[in-house]
Amino acid sequence: MCGRYAATKDPATLMREFDALDGTEGKATRADYNVAPTKEVVTVVERHPRDADGAVLEDEPAVRSLRVMRWGLVPFWAKDPSVGNRMINTRAETAKEKPAFRKALSRRRCLVPADGWFEWKATDPGEGRKAAKEPYYVTTRDSSSLAFAGLWETWRDPNADPEARPLITFSVLTTDAVGRLADIHHRMPLVLPSQRWADWLDPNRTDATGLLTPADRDWLDELELRPVSTKVNSVRNNGPELVERVEPEPVNLDTALFDLPNPR
DNA sequence: CCAGACGTTGTT
DNA sequence: GTCTGG
DNA sequence: CCAGACGTTGTT
DNA sequence: GTCTGG
Numbered sequence: 603m604c605g606r607y608a609a610t611k612d613p614a615t616l617m618r619e620f621d622a623l624d625g626t627e628g629k630a631t632r633a634d635y636n637v638a639p640t641k642e643v644v645t646v647v648e649r650h651p652r653d654a655d656g657a658v659l660e661d662e663p664a665v666r667s668l669r670v671m672r673w674g675l676v677p678f679w680a681k682d683p684s685v686g687n688r689m690i691n692t693r694a695e696t697a698k699e700k701p702a703f704r705k706a707l708s709r710r711r712c713l714v715p716a717d718g719w720f721e722w723k724a725t726d727p728g729e730g731r732k733a734a735k736e737p738y739y740v741t742t743r744d745s746s747s748l749a750f751a752g753l754w755e756t757w758r759d760p761n762a763d764p765e766a767r768p769l770i771t772f773s774v775l776t777t778d779a780v781g782r783l784a785d786i787h788h789r790m791p792l793v794l795p796s797q798r799w800a801d802w803l804d805p806n807r808t809d810a811t812g813l814l815t816p817a818d819r820d821w822l823d824e825l826e827l828r829p830v831s832t833k834v835n836s837v838r839n840n841g842p843e844l845v846e847r848v849e850p851e852p853v854n855l856d857t858a859l860f861d862l863p864n865p866r
Numbered sequence: 867c868c869a870g871a872c873g874t875t876g877t878t
Numbered sequence: 879g880t881c882t883g884g
Numbered sequence: 885c886c887a888g889a890c891g892t893t894g895t896t
Numbered sequence: 897g898t899c900t901g902g
Contacts (some may be wrong), residue, residue, distance in 0.1 A: 606886080719885095722886080735886085737885095758890090835886050836886070837886075
């Protein structure tokens with residue numbers, strides 16, 4: 603999965619954590635505790651410099667920088683940017699073959715910095731009741747950033763001025779959930795520990811084989827998994843209260859009476 | 867050949 | 879039920 | 885991911 | 897742009 607996350611750090615902090623230059627061009631967004639598809643966020647890319655005509659200078663060392671992108675990858679051939687609304691995730695298992703993603707997997711990988719991400723656990727509805735979904739927040743214990751493996755793409759509106767800035771969009775890779783995370787949900791974002799960031803971003807590496815492995819179970823088990831308020835459900839809500847731990851929903855008295863075992 | 871999709875999730 | 883928007 | 889819409893005509 | 901389905 604991964605359809606919602608929190609990203610609250612300013613560019614200066616991200617520059618330090620990701621050893622990157624600031625390429626946000628003043629477009630950097632502010633603290634967002636409820637990042638949803640179609641929103642603009644800061645990502646990290648690594649590219650060789652280009653000359654005035656935009657040709658790649660292969661011999662110049664690659665530069666890592668922050669860039670603002672919109673969540674939901676719009677393939678360059680799309681006639682309409684709404685195509686990106688459905689391209690928010692990319693299955694790591696099939697990314698290499700999918701026409702919408704394979705070129706980006708080879709040449710346009712990015713990291714998506716996050717404080718943590720949200721997962722909704724579907725609870726067993728039980729007789730006659732409707733299913734409930736309990737949101738959880740997955741985050742680091744030391745407040746360091748997580749990094750999702752992402753793919754990015756540029757899109758130009760065929761009906762717009764060709765000189766206009768293209769729309770830059772991204773998708774988050776997903777894998778099978780590992781360890782405790784699998785208790786919440788069967789998919790999770792492809793989270794990369796910092797020692798894997800350089801390989802993922804390396805522009806000289808066009809074969810992504812070996813880059814798509816989920817993180818080690820031991821590393822993932824270090825993450826904190828906390829129940830949070832259903833306030834996060836609505837994208838109109840935003841603020842630090844969305845990531846605060848809450849106790850699991852207290853039992854409603856009316857429902858509880860209903861739940862009493864039948865006397866025999 | 868042309869037309870139409872190009873994606874993931876979850877749920878049944 | 880299914881699609882769109884955030 | 886979840887929430888919220890899901891429609892057209894005409895008039896201001 | 898490129899693949900799949902008809």
